[in-house]
Amino acid sequence: MKFIVDNWMLILIALSSGSMLAWPLIRGTGGGSLTAQGAVQLINRSRGVMVDVRNAEEYAAGHATGAKNVPFDQLEAKLPLAVKNKTVPLLLMCATGARAQRAVAAAKKLGYEQAQAVAGGLKGWKEANLPVEKA
Structure with missing residues (x-):
């Protein structure tokens, strides 16, 4: 628990960057379309x-x-x-x-x-x- 409290900013950055990377997968990137x-x-x-x-x-x-x-x-x-x-x-x-x-x-x-x-x-x-x- 101490780790989370001491490093909350790093954890927040990691979660936000991970969600940005996962957003195209969640959104469906064009709904089955291809480039x-x-x-x-x-x-x-x-x-x-x-x-x-x-x-x-x-x-x-x-x-x-x-x-x-x-x-x-x-x-x-x-x-x-x-x-x-x-x-x-x-x-x-x-x-x-x-x-x-x-x-x-x-x-x-x-x-x-x-x-x-x-x-x-x-x-x-x-x-x-x-x-x-x-x-």
């Missing part, structure tokens, strides 16, 4: 498929190189046609990541268990200096 670099690794190593869930106009203005376009409102009908293999990693992207997070839930209901959202969407993709093409 742009992580997406590239899944594409290269596991033959992951990038699907852009923005509408056709947004997609035509610029999208991640190699991404397929399946608008969010047509996901249920068109995703099984665009990505037949439900066992490959499915990487979902939108402008900022919000629609892609909702699309992950929809894709998992369709049987795509490895569906993940790309954190930050196309904005994060561009910030990571990854290639973008126009339709």
